[in-house]
Structures are given as structure tokens and as C-alpha cells.
Amino acid sequence: MARPIILYGIALAASAFLLEWLNYKHVVHRWSAEFYIACIAVVCVALGIWVGNRLTARPRVAFARNDAAIAALGLSARECEVLEMLAAGHANKVIARRLDISPNTVKTHVARVYEKLEVASRTQAVQKARTLDILP
Template sequence: MILYGLALAGGAFVLEWLDYKHAVRAWSTEFYVGVVAIFFVALGIWVGNRLTARPSGPAFERNIAAIRSLGISDRECEVLDLLASGAANKVIARRLGISPNTVKTHVARLFEKLEAANRTEAIHKARTLDILP
């Protein structure tokens, strides 16, 4: 807080000094306007950097060892990804080009392999094992 106060006081001092130099005609109006414009551009860049969201870290990598140890197939991983996005069985079937009954079979096998009773529990366990982001 003290640092921001000092920065604000310094900025006010610089602006008053520039205004004094402009008043006594030591500098031209164009120079004065240019310095003030540069100040506000720098302030805008600083504020933009402070308010812009940063990447959360390294990209997600699936835990291949967990997938292999549980015996989850590539197609089951695709179904699990779509389950995690909240898609219904019919939507999953359309996106993957398979029948809804096949999706039900994949979901049932995922429940068995993840030892889950429902979709929410399966997604939670998959995230815990780093199978899902």
C-alpha cells in the first residue's frame, strides 16, 4: 500500500513539474502532450498486464500409467472426456459415430474400472488419477 502511495505521489509530482515547465514556456505544448501521452500509454500497458489472465501452468498430461493399469481403452477415454463435459449418451453417440447402446456399454465398463457408482463419482476418480484435466 505504501509503495502504491509513493508511486502516486511521484506521478503527481512529475505531472506538476511538467505543468510548471509548460506554464513558463520552457517546453512546447507538443512536447508536454507527448510526455503525458507516453505516461498514460505506459500506465495502460501496466494495468493491462496486471489484469490479463495468465496461463495456469504447464499443459495437462494424461496419466498413461493409470489408464493402462485400469485397462481403459482409447474409445473409453473419449467417452470419459465427453462425460466430463456433461454430454448425454445420445450426444456422445452422435459425436463418436456409435450407437447409444455402445455408449451405455462403455459407460458401464468405465464405472467398473473406476469402481464408481455414477457419472459424477467416475469423473471425480478420473480427475484424481489425472486421467481427466
Template sequence: MARTIIPYALVLAAAAALLDWLEYRYLTHAYSTEIYVLLIALGSVALGLWAGRKLTPVHAASPFARNDAAIRSLGLTARECEILELLASGRSNKEMARTLGISPNTIKTHVTRVYEKLEVQNRVLAIAKARSLALIP
């Protein structure tokens, strides 16, 4: 049984390979311009990526340095700086209260004072201003 199947399998495999080769020849002949354009585009992209990586300087990220002078000039307390960091992490008032072990009303008071000292009206503006002043990373 295997002696009859193997020759047929080999003939079918050779026929499939021949048909694939003929299809490849037809496609390369019929779409030669598109294939060349594609190869040139891929080569250009690869060259651009390589040149960009080689020519662009790599800056090492410097560690965050808090602007203590701005903190003193704004009159922010250590607790208010903690509140700013927690605001930047996206936590709600209840989550901040649980983290710091104080009541949510105390958090609201601290957040209000931070808004007053930074002269902003909401969390997004407070975080943006604190980052621009290097108060938080």
C-alpha cells in the same frame, strides 16, 4: 451550366468549412476542461495498457501431460479415460455411444463407474475433478 454550378459549390464548401471551424472553436472553448480531462484519461489508459503488456511476463502454454499415476491409483481403464474426455467435450450419452460405436446403456455403465472412481455425483464435478487431477486437458 457547369460554369455556374462550380463557383456556387466552392462557395458553399468554403462556408461549410468556415462554420465547422467556428463550431470547433466554440466547442473547444466551451468544453475545454472536459476535453483536457478526456485527453489525460485516454493517455493514462494507453500508458497503462502499454506498461501492462511490457511488464507482464508471457508464459508459453506447456503441452498437456496426463497424470498416469493418478489414473493407475484411481483404477481408470483406457475406455473410462475416453469417456472422461467425451464428457468434458459436452457430449450427451447418445452422442458418446455413436462416437464410440457402443450402446447407450454401456455408456451409462462407464459413466457410473467413472463417477464411483472419482467419488463424484454428476458430470460437472467429474470434469472438474478430472481436470484438477490432470486426467483430461
């Protein structure tokens, strides 16, 4: 938090120094108002580009599944499929249809995923799986 404040303080100090260095009262008579408007526009555009780059999320590098975490947790391939479909927001019946298994089997897989990830809800399971790089 202190770093941006210090940087802005330095920028303001540099701007004040620059204005004093130019001896603003004498320069005003030599150059037109359009010049100053253009200078302010350039500074605002540069600041906007900088802020945009700082606030825009960077694209994530290609996802690499953490097979070591999957093995350490003891998740089966089918449980990983069920977890992926949970992350996509599908209901148990939809997961059952797409994986060609019964809804009770889906419930069993979901319960085992909860147990292995040590969570109590779908949201927690997906969040923990993403933290462990099991899901993209």
C-alpha cells in the same frame, strides 16, 4: 491485495515528487501543452500495456496427462475416452455412437467414472479430472 495498493501509492508518490522537482509553475511557461498531453498519453499507454499483461490469461504449457493419477484411480482406457467425451459435452447416445458401444454401456462407464472420482455429476467429474490433470 495490499501489494498493488502499495505499488500504486509508490507510483503516485514518485509522480508527485517528479512534479515538485520540475517546479511545475516554471516549466509550464517553457514547454507547450502538447508536451504535457504527450507525457500523459505515454503514461496511460504504459499503464494500459501493464494492466493488459496482468489481466490476460497466459497460455497453458503443453498438456501432459497424469498417468499416475489414472493408475491410482483405476480408470480404464475406455473410461478415459468416455470422460473426454463427457468433457466435450456429448450426450450418452452420441458417446455410444462414436465409441460404437451401447448407451447402457456408456451409462455403466459413466457410473464407474463417478464412483472412481467420487463425484455425483458430469460437471464435478470433469472438474475433478481437470484438477488431477487427467483432462486438458
